[in-house]
Amino acid sequence: MVDAFILVGLPYLAIAVGIAGSVWRLRNDRYSASARSSQFMENRALLWGSAPWHIGIILILAGHALALLWPGLWSALLSPPGVLEVVEGTGMALSLLCLAGLGVLLARRITSARVQAVTTTMDLVVAGLLFVQVLLGLLTAVHLRHGAAWSTGTVAPYFWSLITLRPDMSYVADFPALFKLHLAGAWLLLMLLPFTRLIHILSVPIGYLWRAPQIVIWNNPRRRQQAVDAHITAESRREFFKGFAGLTVAAGLLSLGVLEKLFNYFKGPQPDAQAEADLLAKKLRRLQQTAEERELELERQRQKMILVARYSELVENKGHYFIDYQMNPGLAFKGKDGLPIVLSAKCTHLGCTVGSQVDEQGRILCPCHVSYFDIATGNPNPGAPAKSPLPRISWALVDPSGKVLLSRKAGGPLVGQADPAMLAQCALYITKPGSQM
Ligand code: HEM
Ligand code: FES
Structure with missing residues (x-):
């Protein structure tokens, strides 16, 4: 019962609340997250906390996304000897980086009176929850070693079963409570996303990556040369991002193939009479096989x-x-x-x-x-x-x-x-x- 709630009920509840709440927040109240910025109140600890936290968590979640969405590709990447150990070690090191960064951010919110002025209880709840979530992830990685490998045959199919609306919790039902808490934490965070500062995740200004650079031309020759150099740097950066966007499009096309499979899966087969007869024959053969297996099992039970x-x-x-x-x-x-x-x-x-x-x-x-x-x-x-x-x-x-x-x-x-x-x-x-x- 508890399993069914954590592994099936909670995910769907979180996805529904997360999507509906985010649409509402972005339409009606999108700037309130940045309005309570604490950057003007305190800047030094912010840098030491924010940079490690963001670098660590972005890389970890990118790894999660790859393993869950492209488990085949992820397994192939892990297959050369030693790669699994390197990925695992990197994940653990990044978790420690996240915990250190988040620790600084939390301490800053609790100890600095200026920052407290723009801190709500919900900010502290979210930061605390993120801390616990990362800690649970790290403990999972330590206690259930080689998660990067076993997740592709267990967590990824469970995740896809949720996405394709055919939830099958049997893939993860036998896991220890530690990992189930890690899953529950993720859904809880998704549910809180629209109602907290976490909403800023959805307003990352990625448009800046491909926007044409704005050029300021100076009259002073030295400054002009600097401006030209800066322009060239910006151009080459733009080219890099264009290439990156190209690769992303290619990856998108690849996933179109996956989507088509998904579409066919939902559409289901539309068998003609012959295909239907084949299907029935196949089912019959499978039933006969199961009966033979049961017979074999009984036969074994009868033997001393x-x-x-x-x-x-x-x-x-x-x-x-x-x-x-x-x-x-x-x-x-x-x-x-x-x-x-x-x-x-x-x-x-x-x-x-x-x-x-x-x-x-x-x-x-x-x-x-x-x-x-x-x-x-x-x-x-x-x-x-x-x-x-x-x-x-x-x-x-x-x-x-x-x-x-x-x-x-x-x-x-x-x-x-x-x-x-x-x-x-x-x-x-x-x-x-x-x-x-
Ligand atoms: C449904 C969503 C999620 C699933 C299925 C999931 C699954 C996993 C798995 C299988 C591991 C073990 C990996 C290993 O042993 O190497 C892990 C580790 C970890 N997870 Fe998650 N996780 C989810 C969401 C999150 C979220 C939202 C966060 C943080 C906010 C997070 C942070 C971590 C961290 C820090 C680790 C340890 C580092 C690592 O091994 O990558 N996870 N997670
Ligand atoms: S170590 Fe054998 S199933 Fe996990």
């Missing part, structure tokens, strides 16, 4: 043991994947003592499948948000996003005559005896939880 691999196939440095009784992935290894190690391969963080390669420290990696799990204990490394161990799975080693030589219940003691020569003949099975061997 499920074959994993021959013992001779197990190795120490690479796990052997299998599907467990709950149809989740599992991994089997040969331990240092020669006995099997059988673990669930479903990450205890957000459920990704853990990798099978064992590193030099005896750990396997969940690549989604970087949790390393010790295969001997199942425990995640300290500070990993995953907090609990990979569950152990009960197993049995069965000889060619079908006799169970060795078995171990999840977390229990070893039962039975076998010499290494006999082990080589055995097959590894997982055993049904609760069943007697």
